[in-house]
Amino acid sequence: KAGVTQTPRYLIKTRGQQVTLSCSPISGHRSVSWYQQTPGQGLQFLFEYFSETQRNKGNFPGRFSGRQFSNSRSEMNVSTLELGDSALYLCASSPLPGELFFGEGSRLTVL
Amino acid sequence: GQQVMQIPQYQHVQEGEDFTTYCNSSTTLSNIQWYKQRPGGHPVFLIQLVKSGEVKKQKRLTFQFGEAKKNSSLHITATQTTDVGTYFCAGRNNDMRFGAGTRLTVKP
Numbered sequence: 001k002a003g004v005t006q007t008p009r010y011l012i013k014t015r016g017q018q019v020t021l022s023c024s025p026i027s028g029h030r031s032v033s034w035y036q037q038t039p040g041q042g043l044q045f046l047f048e049y050f051s052e053t054q055r056n057k058g059n060f061p062g063r064f065s066g067r068q069f070s071n072s073r074s075e076m077n078v079s080t081l082e083l084g085d086s087a088l089y090l091c092a093s094s095p096l097p098g099e100l101f102f103g104e105g106s107r108l109t110v111l
Numbered sequence: 112g113q114q115v116m117q118i119p120q121y122q123h124v125q126e127g128e129d130f131t132t133y134c135n136s137s138t139t140l141s142n143i144q145w146y147k148q149r150p151g152g153h154p155v156f157l158i159q160l161v162k163s164g165e166v167k168k169q170k171r172l173t174f175q176f177g178e179a180k181k182n183s184s185l186h187i188t189a190t191q192t193t194d195v196g197t198y199f200c201a202g203r204n205n206d207m208r209f210g211a212g213t214r215l216t217v218k219p
Contacts, residue, residue: 100146
């Protein structure tokens with residue numbers, strides 16, 4: 001069974017640009033959640049989606065948005081990038097309720 | 112909002128010594144999960160605890176869930192170099208919130 005796939009793995013953007021990250025969950029998993037990981041802050045919860053509906057949202061500004069498609073694939077978008085947005089963005093899928101299966105992450109660097 | 116505090120932030124041990132990391136939630140949790148992240152890797156699920164006072168063991172690892180379902184601990188007996196990594200607890204209330212993690216290093 002294929003794992004969680006995140007693309008792109010690495011990307012470099014400049015301040016003010018926007019970025020879209022993609023996540024393909026494990027087949028059959030309908031729940032997808034996103035986390036931001038930075039050395040000082042650990043894993044910060046961004047959003048959780050289930051069957052195309054956002055179930056929960058973390059404490060991030062409106063520049064961070066996401067969506068889930070009918071095939072359970074998910075995307076997150078960050079607009080007007082700031083230097084502080086540099087982080088590893090992790091996507092996890094889950095057969096609710098249960099464990100989270102993480103992808104390798106998308107490492108974003110904002111210059 | 113829900114917060115999960117985890118201590119210590121770092122722990123350096125000699126191989127063979129024991130290791131413990133603790134998590135505390137500001138709210139009652141429906142369950143708590145533990146994950147391990149090796150350097151350069153992604154978090155990998157270790158275990159889930161659901162019941163009040165639950166204790167589970169995986170070889171040298173012992174996981175506990177508090178009676179009030181607001182705290183948890185992970186204890187590793189006789190650490191090995193393969194135990195190196197960051198251990199995260201994650202508590203579920205409405206959503207899954209992670210502790211800041213405890214980074215374990217083991218000196219051979």
